[in-house]
Amino acid sequence: MAVNNNEPGPRPEQGGADQRMVVIDCISRRFSIDGGKTVVTALDDVSNYIDRGEVVVIIGPSGSGKSTLLRTLNGLESIDEGNIVIDGVDLADKKTNMNTLRADVGMVFQHFNLFENKTCLENIVLPQVVVLKKNREKAERVARDLLERVGIPDRENNYPRQLSGGQQQRVAIARALAMKPKMMLFDEATSALDPETVNGVLSLMKELAYDGMTMAVVTHEMGFAREVADRVIFMDGGRVIEEGSPGRFFDAPESDRAKKFLEQIL
Amino acid sequence: MEWFAQKWQVVESLAPFLLHGLWMTFQVSMIAIILGSLLGAILGVMKTLDSRALRLCIDAYMHFFRGTPYLVQLYLIYFVLPSLGIAWLQFDSYTAAIVSLTLYTASYVTAIVASAIDAVPRGQEEAARACGMTKAQRLYHIIVPQALRLTVPPMASVYVIVIKSTAVLSVIGLSELTRQGETSILRMPQDTMFIYALIAGLYFLYCYPVLRFARWAERRVGSSAAAQENA
Numbered sequence: 001m002a003v004n005n006n007e008p009g010p011r012p013e014q015g016g017a018d019q020r021m022v023v024i025d026c027i028s029r030r031f032s033i034d035g036g037k038t039v040v041t042a043l044d045d046v047s048n049y050i051d052r053g054e055v056v057v058i059i060g061p062s063g064s065g066k067s068t069l070l071r072t073l074n075g076l077e078s079i080d081e082g083n084i085v086i087d088g089v090d091l092a093d094k095k096t097n098m099n100t101l102r103a104d105v106g107m108v109f110q111h112f113n114l115f116e117n118k119t120c121l122e123n124i125v126l127p128q129v130v131v132l133k134k135n136r137e138k139a140e141r142v143a144r145d146l147l148e149r150v151g152i153p154d155r156e157n158n159y160p161r162q163l164s165g166g167q168q169q170r171v172a173i174a175r176a177l178a179m180k181p182k183m184m185l186f187d188e189a190t191s192a193l194d195p196e197t198v199n200g201v202l203s204l205m206k207e208l209a210y211d212g213m214t215m216a217v218v219t220h221e222m223g224f225a226r227e228v229a230d231r232v233i234f235m236d237g238g239r240v241i242e243e244g245s246p247g248r249f250f251d252a253p254e255s256d257r258a259k260k261f262l263e264q265i266l
Numbered sequence: 267m268e269w270f271a272q273k274w275q276v277v278e279s280l281a282p283f284l285l286h287g288l289w290m291t292f293q294v295s296m297i298a299i300i301l302g303s304l305l306g307a308i309l310g311v312m313k314t315l316d317s318r319a320l321r322l323c324i325d326a327y328m329h330f331f332r333g334t335p336y337l338v339q340l341y342l343i344y345f346v347l348p349s350l351g352i353a354w355l356q357f358d359s360y361t362a363a364i365v366s367l368t369l370y371t372a373s374y375v376t377a378i379v380a381s382a383i384d385a386v387p388r389g390q391e392e393a394a395r396a397c398g399m400t401k402a403q404r405l406y407h408i409i410v411p412q413a414l415r416l417t418v419p420p421m422a423s424v425y426v427i428v429i430k431s432t433a434v435l436s437v438i439g440l441s442e443l444t445r446q447g448e449t450s451i452l453r454m455p456q457d458t459m460f461i462y463a464l465i466a467g468l469y470f471l472y473c474y475p476v477l478r479f480a481r482w483a484e485r486r487v488g489s490s491a492a493a494q495e496n497a
Contacts, residue, residue, distance in 0.1 A: 074396055076392060076395060076396060099398045099399065099400055100398065101398075102395065102396055102397065102398040103397065103398030104398075105396075106396075107393075107396040109389060109392070109393060109396075111389050112389075113387075113389035113390060113392060113393035114393070115390065115393065115394070115407075115408050116390065116412060117408065117411045117412050126407060127397035127398065127399065130399055130403050130407060131397060131398040131399055131403075172393075175397070176396075176397075179397065179398070
């Protein structure tokens, strides 16, 4: 197993500014539903951070805003108030090119979202060629190496629909890694998988974490959170209710809401 | 026997005349289908962009051309527009036929393309966005190729409707199939029924292969990935 570049356990709170990969500053996000009659606050004045090489696991009941928070980090979700800075790039700045930013932030979705009209290899090659302007041969070499690394070297000419969910998710991870991202976002990456394929994908994510990848992970896999997370963030009602090292959070949660949540799922 | 001989004589004497009409029908409908599909594809993609103003304009165009009879549109373009006195709107019957039929075709194609794009799962667009692709790249590489597959069956029925709509062009004196038939009937009024049957047969000869082709294309694009499933 690869070496973890970072000290284990939670990072010191007073980490210097250049140690921060992500700084989230008082962000809010509201949706209006049924034609603007009702306003739902998905994120309510959230502030947080992610350090370089840190693995942050975000948990909480459904509708707590955890996926929305994750999706603001690559601008898939816009914010109404506050600001996010990723590796020195200000997301609220009008001059920021969101597409360039997104190329630096890999994302893995619950439903894989592989390009249905492209083969597995092409799924990994296309963004490199189109976005990074890499030449085709180089991009294919990278893609083949990554397919090998995620454990499905023999499916490169298959279309996504011909693969199992677990295999599709591995290709999706490879597609994100091919962009050489500064950090990775995982939005319930194992929630749509058959039970027997969950572990394979989780151990791939674990490997990435131990390789020093900066990761923000929304998941219901508490075993993964406990084992891999440097820090756990518990959300409810669009707010961060509690955060801390997984050991402290799982063994001695402070808030009543977190206690109730953990009782129900563990 | 004598009946057949007489009818055959009618066919023989009318054939060049009717085939010329069929050729005109073919020509006008093909040009309208090609131009209309291009225009419709462009408008259909534009309709799915984020601009509200653009969407409203395209909607207005679509509703007008889909919500009024083609005959009325043709009258407007051939008889009313020239009276505005603008030089380039003085269409001859051939141009008027092509312009009106193209706009009519495009109004349907726009609707088909726009709804096919909407039918591509949201996740496809999101994944492309998350990879850093621009809007144009997402459309070109991911969304439009997937949407095109969905357009094949409805597109074929629009094409057949367009082909049959060319019969209306007889009212502005274009020598297409129906017009040629009507002229023939003036010459041989005793064979009215038979000549109409001939015309109907010729339309069918043109439309049926289009429908067959559409079914073939539908099966091909629909199962191109499935075919490799056994590989």
